[in-house]
Amino acid sequence: MDTTTLHPAVAAAYRVLETGEPIGREAALALCSLEGGHALDIASLANKVRNRYGGGGVHACSIMNAKSGVCGENCRFCAQSRHNSSEIEVYPLVDDDAVIFEARASVEQGVSHFGIVTSGCGYPKMSAEFRRILGMIGRLHEELPTLKVCASLGVLGPETAAALAECGIAHYNINIQVAPERYGELIADTHSVRDRMETVRLLRKSGVSVCCGGIIGVGESMEERLDMLFALRELDVSVIPINVLVPIKGTPLEGAAPLPLADVVKTFAVARLIHPQKTIKFAAGRETVMKDFQGLLMLSGADGFLTGGYLTTRGRAVADDTRFAEQLSSFR
Template identity: 40%
Template sequence: MVCFEELKSKIPRGYKLTKEEALLLLNLGNTEIVELFSLANTITRRYHGNIVDTCSIVNAKCSLCGEDCSFCAQSVHNHTNITPYSLMQTADLVDLAKCGEDMGATRFSIVTSGLSPNQKEFGSILHTIKQIKEKTSLSVCASIGAITGKRAAMLKDAGLTRIHHNLETSKSFFASMCSTHTYEQRINTVRIAKESGLEVCSGGIIGLGETPADRIELALALKKLNVDAVPINIITPIAGTGLENIVPPSPLEIIKTIAVYRLILPDKSLLLAGGRESGLRSLQSLALISGANGILLGNYLTTKGQSPQKDLQMIADLGLTVHSYV
């Protein structure tokens, strides 16, 4: 039996939801989930008000990555129809950042495929960060794979605010998704970024074949690492990948997961990210009043998103407002 009123009182006082409690909440039936969603929304408003964080990303380098992540369309071990290209020029990335700002994003993330950029690419990324900071009011983020302490310091000096580096799933399940690097390596990158004074955006993908316990294990790992933001992606089965035939979870199951993540991570930003359109379908707006307080605008790495105008209208219709740094 879940006492929602008790959790409503205890969580703001620092109560940490146990794994057993979280699993119980994930397994609630449809007659009880409205109370769960309401509690998650109450906690969200207490910590984040009516503000929705918005960001946009660019796939700045799309190459056949040597890592074997089974869900990824950019892995050389999968057989997809993506068209690879080298790192984009600074001027083009600045133009895309301006487009992101114009469509309502307050953050812009430079994303590159591969385990880590080479020295020439890294130098170009540093220059691009400086140019975006100079020519926009955006907070600049980067998702460039594994980083060293030295590179983290250089990124921060260039004006980078936040590193994005997903854990993807639980430690228990990760090895079944990827064998070319370890979960510990991913955690190490998160720790390096935090120790360097950078914010960290780290989350995962729902629907890889993981169990409810795996989802809770991931949330607890992110809490332990004290990440700043958690993007919640939903699997989009892509032909040619190892998960092309997987059946994604139902929209309500996804929103239950988001709601429970909010109770585990009350003060963190939870962002609806890749796969939300196909995964949540007509329930996207429900997720924004059931624990999520952020949204990725525009397109994703290898899949299309819905129009930013539609997203901004959805946010306004809920009585929420977009975060602004201006």
């Protein structure tokens, strides 16, 4: 391709398309500093890299909030924290039949990945509740054999990580959210991001594919966003979900200003150039924040999305997202 009409930083980044080798920090910073139409040039390159090196198709998954609210952690964006005053439905761990019902509905709508999500810091040690979750996963495998079962249960220890590996889950989600050095200030100080990173390492050591990403729009700079993306590269995770903050009433971030669209586009595009062969999933904020521009984000390097809802905020109907994925395929 003739790159002579492109900004030199974008032209240099075309090496990723040719070799599959990710860009370094200096190149990423140069791309993030570009403005105007250059953002679309970065997006176009990221889309080409995704098409050449990604897994093919669109990775769609749905999740179930299997245990809601009364979380003792003080995450600044989260409606489920008891430190915040958001009005949400609160309930303990649901029974197996409720999980089977939701998972079956996902399968019937053509969704291949289904995640069980619980509120709280996690399960660093084996407990009766954790054993119940293992039983749920076993039933899902037995009754819905085509379904890829995933989980997001917080921080784990060696025993619980090994037990999930033995259950054969498809992916485990635990996000580092932001640059590790800013986690205590921007996200929460009742627990450490190091515990989350150690959970990633435990799972990978046990052979579990890890879904680990972050959230943008919580007060971080673009450089700190890159710190998060490069930390994820060091962790060598398989799936990278990127959430765009949905300000929720009753949380400290309820009045946060929306990010400029160009910044979001550049974040997704540069994430693809840093992680050419990973799955990059557009999570929260796709419908409610990006609205008319969500298709652009899916053509800026992303190759996956959450469908059907986001724990305490609404998503979009699976049928609508199925048509959306079909329409995106015409650009491949």
